[in-house]
Amino acid sequence: MIKNVADIMNPDMNDEGQQQAALLASALPFLRRYAGDTIVVKYGGHAMGKDHLSSAFGRDIALLKLVGINPIVVHGGGPQISAMLGRLEIASRFVDGLRVTDQAAIDVIEMVLSGSVNKQVADLINRAGALAVGISGKDGGLLQAKRLLHRSRDASQEPVDLGFVGEPVKIDPRVLYSLLGSGLIPVIAPIGVGEKGETYNINADTAAGAIAGSVNASRLLMLTDVAGVLDETGKLIPELTAEEAQRRIADGSISGGMIPKVETCLAAVKAGASAAVILDGRVPHACLLELFTHKGSGTLIRAS
Numbered sequence: 385m386i387k388n389v390a391d392i393m394n395p396d397m398n399d400e401g402q403q404q405a406a407l408l409a410s411a412l413p414f415l416r417r418y419a420g421d422t423i424v425v426k427y428g429g430h431a432m433g434k435d436h437l438s439s440a441f442g443r444d445i446a447l448l449k450l451v452g453i454n455p456i457v458v459h460g461g462g463p464q465i466s467a468m469l470g471r472l473e474i475a476s477r478f479v480d481g482l483r484v485t486d487q488a489a490i491d492v493i494e495m496v497l498s499g500s501v502n503k504q505v506a507d508l509i510n511r512a513g514a515l516a517v518g519i520s521g522k523d524g525g526l527l528q529a530k531r532l533l534h535r536s537r538d539a540s541q542e543p544v545d546l547g548f549v550g551e552p553v554k555i556d557p558r559v560l561y562s563l564l565g566s567g568l569i570p571v572i573a574p575i576g577v578g579e580k581g582e583t584y585n586i587n588a589d590t591a592a593g594a595i596a597g598s599v600n601a602s603r604l605l606m607l608t609d610v611a612g613v614l615d616e617t618g619k620l621i622p623e624l625t626a627e628e629a630q631r632r633i634a635d636g637s638i639s640g641g642m643i644p645k646v647e648t649c650l651a652a653v654k655a656g657a658s659a660a661v662i663l664d665g666r667v668p669h670a671c672l673l674e675l676f677t678h679k680g681s682g683t684l685i686r687a688s
């Protein structure tokens with residue numbers, strides 16, 4: 385197998401075109417490995433910040449599609465929701481990384497996630513030359529949910545009512561297969577629908593994990609705004625086993641928004657995904673680096 389570009393380059397070769405061709409050729413084993421696979425990419429609200437990074441993200445997803453992989457994007461939008469709630473003078477409160485969501489908040493959250501953020505993410509991909517379709521988890525009954533009874537990690541361990549925060553109970557992937565079958569890229573806002581048609585705010589990491597499980601995704605990539613899972617000294621942990629992850633959540637060195645991310649990765653590998661990776665969305669082309677080079681970055685979550 386070609387290990388790196390140098391293996392296939394003529395030592396005299398300094399022509400830029402030849403170098404580009406060699407780079408493309410070095411991706412061949414990876415292209416073969418993932419051909420026809422479904423890969424779920426969770427695009428976090430914090431990773432959306434900078435224009436050059438978001439357009440690189442759009443190009444990466446378009447490229448995956450054009451080389452025969454089926455990407456499905458599930459996006460967040462936590463900072464964008466907080467900004468809009470702030471403008472409307474509605475306070476945001478979080479318990480273990482989950483936003484407490486009352487009736488006034490859920491209306492705003494649905495508007496922000498299924499409206500502006502969803503369309504912006506689909507647009508990034510469309511502008512890169514592939515065809516993306518933005519939908520909400522309510523469309524086609526994709527993300528069916530019930531009210532989450534959350535057990536807080538603090539001393540009480542009593543169930544906490546977070547309002548209209550949902551947990552997925554059933555995924556109906558038909559709308560996804562229908563889009564994928566037509567050569568389109570689904571872009572999903574993490575809004576769920578309850579039995580009586582009520583709307584639920586679902587953490588985007590949790591939604592991505594549930595969707596990855598329902599379509600037997602081979603990989604789950606979680607793009608965020610840190611290098612990966614960090615230890616107490618701020619150093620990147622390249623690989624994390626289930627036991628170590630649970631210990632770090634219990635001792636508080638994994639906290640806030642990183643908790644649902646790590647828990648989702650654990651559930652995904654347990655359900656059969658070959659790997660789940662938490663990636664630094666601040667690195668341009670993070671998805672391509674992860675999938676098509678030996679230089680995997682971020683934190684890889686393994687089952688054991």
Ligand SMILES: Nc1ncnc2c1ncn2[C@@H]1O[C@H](COP(=O)(O)OP(=O)(O)O)[C@@H](O)[C@H]1O
Pocket residue numbers: 427428429430431460461462463481607608609610612613614615637638639640641642643
């Ligand atoms: N051990 C840890 N390693 C890395 N980040 C952590 C850790 N514990 C808590 N975090 C926090 O989790 C955040 C990522 O979660 P979140 O803000 O929900 O991101 P996103 O919007 O990408 O889903 C980081 O920015 C960091 O503040």
Ligand SMILES: CC(=O)N[C@@H](CCC(=O)OP(=O)(O)O)C(=O)O
Pocket residue numbers: 427428429430459460461462463465481482483493549550574585586587588589641
């Ligand atoms: C229940 C809950 O916390 N929902 C999240 C949904 C958006 C999200 O998860 O966005 P990020 O991926 O950018 O964090 C929220 O209201 O912020």
